[in-house]
Amino acid sequence: MSVPARVTTVVGIPRTVGGKADLDARLYPFGAGGPEPDPATASPATLQERVARRWAAILGVDAGNLTAGAEFQLPGGDSLALVEMLDAVSSDLLTEAQGRWFMSRLESLVRDVTLDHVCAHVEAARREVPA
Template identity: 55%
Template sequence: MPSTVSGKADLDAFPDPFAPSPPVAPAPVHAPAPVTSEARVRHHWAEILGVDGALLSADSDFHALGGDSLALVEMLTAVSSELLTPDQAQRFTGRLDCLVRDLTLAQVCEHLAAAREEVSA
């Protein structure tokens, strides 16, 4: 709070509440950036692990961030149900042995992309 030399509140330092405010130009409207698969996976990791998604990088390790087997199942279910068709989700979870060994954000995204690209036999 502004004060005078004598320590009292300096009422003259406050803005006039009745003065008309200058018009504010509206902020330019930008189209939102498209949400990538990596951003969606990052969101699920942040939510499930209780971490700040902005701090996650491609080499973030799920287990090092506190992920256990239950959180792993929750994350894989959320990611596959949002980003994959049922057939793709089946191929994605079929790669679970590869995912468990190297469970980084980049690896999950790579396996998601591979599950989308594979043609079912």
């Protein structure tokens, strides 16, 4: 019995006008290809890009496919993955005090878990608790 070397979750399958799977437009399962950019010469990532990378790492999806309105649950995010993602975002983007403020707002975060909503909460934590 064979086991796939990699399983990739995608937000959606490209479709033809007739509604069938568009095999010519299928996603490359191993990312965009090519080497990763050198962090020393790459432009600084925006907040949304950094949150998307954490989000994608937890869900095992390509961060480039995540839009501002992307919902965490659609590609398979459950409550445990949500807490893991929020902790990773907090650890990466906030000071310890800001992270406590951010995580104390879980009730409002879990009502609408979209990329832009999580980014808005990160920005609010930065405003409310100076570094």
